[in-house]
Amino acid sequence: MKNQLRLLRTERGWSQAALAERLGVSRQSVNAIETGKYDPSLPLAFAIARLFELKIEEIFEDETEAPDALAAE
Amino acid sequence: MSQRYEFKEARRRYNRIAGPLMAAYAVLCLSGSALWAFFDVEFKLVSAILALTICLPIVAVLLAKLRYFEETDEYTRLRQLRAFARAGAVTVSAVFIVGFLQLFELVGQVPVFLFGPLFFLVYGLATCTDRWFGKAA
Numbered sequence: 001m002k003n004q005l006r007l008l009r010t011e012r013g014w015s016q017a018a019l020a021e022r023l024g025v026s027r028q029s030v031n032a033i034e035t036g037k038y039d040p041s042l043p044l045a046f047a048i049a050r051l052f053e054l055k056i057e058e059i060f061e062d063e064t065e066a067p068d069a070l071a072a073e
Numbered sequence: 074m075s076q077r078y079e080f081k082e083a084r085r086r087y088n089r090i091a092g093p094l095m096a097a098y099a100v101l102c103l104s105g106s107a108l109w110a111f112f113d114v115e116f117k118l119v120s121a122i123l124a125l126t127i128c129l130p131i132v133a134v135l136l137a138k139l140r141y142f143e144e145t146d147e148y149t150r151l152r153q154l155r156a157f158a159r160a161g162a163v164t165v166s167a168v169f170i171v172g173f174l175q176l177f178e179l180v181g182q183v184p185v186f187l188f189g190p191l192f193f194l195v196y197g198l199a200t201c202t203d204r205w206f207g208k209a210a
Contacts, residue, residue: 024079029148038148 002061006034008052023047083144090137098130131189152200160196164188
């Protein structure tokens, strides 16, 4: 899943450790999310969105294709 | 599973208990073995108490680790549990392989003690390799 986390973080001049501290997770977690190695759970994604005062979909981009039934609607 | 503690607090809680327990294990291991060897403990009950007392810190460390898995952040939990599972799979496989080799008298007696360090070795290596090469989700 693509995301804008690195961009948002650097815009605010925060280090990965500083962002991790704000979110209450490890620095490795922030790095893994930024590099796309790990997709966060919904609660963590909401926490990130709240911190940056954005909607989840403004930070995370879903790359999976919609199932046919949904795409047809 | 929701995050009960912030990552740093969870790690602090683990380190606070794991450090002293490992130190206790080292002391008990040395003193217990010395007692058993030098004083020629005759009673099986005393030997059993001695052996089980030495094991207690290791059991407590494993329980502390399980608590850490529950308390830490989701990414750390995923990595740690994955490494723990791999170590468990390798160790149990080794127990079965060596066990059957012994049963068919193809190898001599292998000390059971070796399987504990094997577990922790694979656990440590799996944690590192996951961090270096793995995509965690």
